[in-house]
Amino acid sequence: MSQSDQIRDDLSFVRDAVARxxxxxxxxxxxxxxWAVYVLIGYALLDFDVLWAExxxxxxxxxxxxxxxxxxxxxxxxxxxxxxxxxxxxxxxFVGGGFLAVAAVVALAWCVPAFRGEIPGQVAVVLFGIIxxxxxxxxxxxxxxxxxxxxxxxxxxxxxxxxxxxxxxIVIAGGLCAAAVISSRRARxxxxxxxxx
Amino acid sequence: xxPLLQHRSRLGAMVLLSNADAMSFTRLRELLTETDGNxxxxxxKLEDAGYVAADKQFLNRKPITWYSLTPAGRGALxxxxxxxxxxxxxxxxxxxxx
Numbered sequence: 001m002s003q004s005d006q007i008r009d010d011l012s013f014v015r016d017a018v019a020r021x022x023x024x025x026x027x028x029x030x031x032x033x034x035w036a037v038y039v040l041i042g043y044a045l046l047d048f049d050v051l052w053a054e055x056x057x058x059x060x061x062x063x064x065x066x067x068x069x070x071x072x073x074x075x076x077x078x079x080x081x082x083x084x085x086x087x088x089x090x091x092x093x094f095v096g097g098g099f100l101a102v103a104a105v106v107a108l109a110w111c112v113p114a115f116r117g118e119i120p121g122q123v124a125v126v127l128f129g130i131i132x133x134x135x136x137x138x139x140x141x142x143x144x145x146x147x148x149x150x151x152x153x154x155x156x157x158x159x160x161x162x163x164x165x166x167x168x169x170i171v172i173a174g175g176l177c178a179a180a181v182i183s184s185r186r187a188r189x190x191x192x193x194x195x196x197x
Numbered sequence: 198x199x200p201l202l203q204h205r206s207r208l209g210a211m212v213l214l215s216n217a218d219a220m221s222f223t224r225l226r227e228l229l230t231e232t233d234g235n236x237x238x239x240x241x242k243l244e245d246a247g248y249v250a251a252d253k254q255f256l257n258r259k260p261i262t263w264y265s266l267t268p269a270g271r272g273a274l275x276x277x278x279x280x281x282x283x284x285x286x287x288x289x290x291x292x293x294x295x
Contacts, residue, residue: 004288007281010205017209017228018216077256080224081217082263 028075029180031068036176038064043169046121047162065095090139094131101127118158125154125168142179149175198280199273201246206231206239211266211274214249219265240264248273 038060045053076082101124109120133147153171157164202208209229214220226236243249248270252263266274 002288004285007284010203010208011281013205014209014212017213017230020228021213021216074256077221077254077261080221080227080261082219084218 028072029184030071030075032176032180032183034064034067034071036173036180039176040169040173043172044166046165046169061098086139090135093135093138097131097134098128101131121165122154122158125157126151129154140179140183142182146172146175146179198284199277201242201248202273202277204239206236207243208277210236210240210243210264211248211270214264214266215271215274219252219263222262222264225264243270246270246273 042053042056042060045056072087104127105120105124108115108123115123129147129150129152131147132143132150136142136144136147150172153168157168160167202211206229210225213225213228222236222240225231225240226233229236231239240249240251244251247267249264250267252265254261254263
């Protein structure tokens with residue numbers, strides 16, 4: 001075997017290993033369920049006690065973030081791959097984007113007198129919809145359709161006379177669970193395809 | 198060309214590690230389809246050369262050895278891949294990026 005043939009053979013081996021990795025994508029779905037519970041409780045509270053809902057949204061994101069981080073760490077260890085760059089990107093996207101959205105809504109409510117009542121909440125949901133949609137572009141394709149659902153839901157909830165927020169919470173939580181199931185199934189089917197001879 | 202990276206398992210491990218912050222021994226073994234003994238020996242050679250760093254941790258009381266590429270390893274890999282490309286180009290086998 002000539003040197004160039006040997007190199008080609010070795011590179012083919014390396015390419016197969018890289019392709020094997022690409023065909024077994026990460027499926028970190030536990031955080032989706034954590035945030036589904038957060039959304040479900042928070043949005044339901046909005047229909048029953050706004051003050052409690054505000055407290056919930058202001059504080060519960062901290063344990064939810066901590067639980068998501070622990071779950072991701074555990075899953076990364078279980079899978080055997082640690083991608084800190086992706087972790088940093090997703091934290092910046094969701095936490096940074098979330099903070100910006102909430103800060104923008106609070107600032108608008110403070111500066112514009114007409115921007116009161118349910119409108120700030122609706123605008124926050126629309127902004128989160130855009131954050132979710134962009135997460136679909138950059139991280140997980142399941143969010144591509146969940147983002148528009150949030151945007152539409154944020155607008156439509158203003159026209160629903162009773163329990164609109166609870167209904168929206170159920171839709172978003174259901175969407176997150178569906179995204180988790182789709183993501184897991186996709187990863188599982190790719191893994192099964194990999195195992196086939 | 199770097200003689201240490203002329204072994205395909207070592208080259209494969211280095212390329213895989215260049216695309217991740219860290220990978221466990223089990224994950225590398227699964228992707229490279231190598232045996233425990235062979236992969237362990239190849240990784241030890243890379244570790245001795247200072248190209249990869251190993252870090253032992255525990256998950257549910259089970260040990261996990263994480264491997265990551267060191268800056269020296271990243272540089273060596275880059276130089277080696279450039280040399281490989283030159284060899285293939287001179288043999289008229291380089292079809293460019295595919």
